[in-house]
Amino acid sequence: MSTTPAAHVIKPGWFTVNVVNRSVAWLTRRGVSVWGSRVLAVKGRKSGAWRTTPVNVLTLDGERYLVAPRGHVQWTRNIRAVGGGELHLGKHVEPFTVTEVGDDAKADVLRAYLKRWKAEVGVFFAGVGPDxxxxxxxxxxxKHPVFRIDAAPHA
Structure with a gap:
């Protein structure tokens, strides 16, 4: 498991933030998944307030994963601190917990993620691709946190 976050984070450009992310989030909130999109909701590690961001959920070998293409960003820090969150698709809300995947075990997950979404996120992977x-x-x-999505514990 990665214990030392990378020193820099590649910030998305204006178009990604203001057009792509907002469009995908808008559609996902209305129940339309764009290539596995969900709105991730995670409680802030300091404020306790819910924070949301659009994410792509990868399914590989019967397991589901969240990959952070932009690196160690706020949602990755928050999810580590609180241990889970919620995935939203329209009115459907799925609570979950996570297990962080160790660096040595990420290759297959990163390869599958890049195979599916390289056109969208490839710029954040420094020339590394599915091949x-x-x-x-x-x-x-x-540089790229990966979390396996686990079922939420029953109350």
Whole structure:
């Protein structure tokens, strides 16, 4: 598991923030999933207030994952601190917990994520793509947190 976050985060551009993210979030809030999109809601680690961001949920070998293409960002810090959150698709809300995937185990997940969404997020992966070697994927793994989505515990 990555214990030291990368020093820099690649910030999305104006178009991504103001057009792509808002459009995907708008559609997802209305129940339309765009290539696995959900709105992730996580309680802030300091404020306790709910924070939301659009995410792509990857399904691989019967497991679901959240990958942080932009690196160690606020939602990754919050989800580590609180241990889970909610995935929203329209009015459907799915509470969940997470298990962070260790860097050595990320290659297959990153490869599958890039195979599906490279056109959208490839710029954040420093030239590494779905056809890259395991060694190349492991080299960038510390910069991209990966969380396995687990079912929420029953109350």
């Amino acid at each position: 890259s070697t395991d060694e190349e994927l492991r080299a960038i793994a510390p």
